[in-house]
Amino acid sequence: MSDYCKTCGKPLTNDDIGFYKKMVNRGAEEFSCIACLSRHFDLREEQSRALIERWRAAGCALFCSEGERE
Numbered sequence: 001m002s003d004y005c006k007t008c009g010k011p012l013t014n015d016d017i018g019f020y021k022k023m024v025n026r027g028a029e030e031f032s033c034i035a036c037l038s039r040h041f042d043l044r045e046e047q048s049r050a051l052i053e054r055w056r057a058a059g060c061a062l063f064c065s066e067g068e069r070e
Contacts, residue, residue, distance in 0.1 A: 002029065007036035015052055018062035022055065026062075 003012055010033050020031040023041065032040065038048040056063040 002031065005033040005036055006030045007032045010035075015049075015063060018055075018060075018064075019048060019052055022060070022062050 016033045017031050019034050034048050038045045
């Protein structure tokens, strides 16, 4: 699994990976960061982060704490 955005090369966080898996493909092995994926889906980054917080509050396992990455 890559630790860097496949679009811009920025280091990835758990939220970047979770957002990519939620929006694109749960089985992905390469990922784009939230900023790049937001641009791809024509979203403001703030909208994407609000979605992540909503999913986290709902208990989505893709948005666990940093130490619990799959």
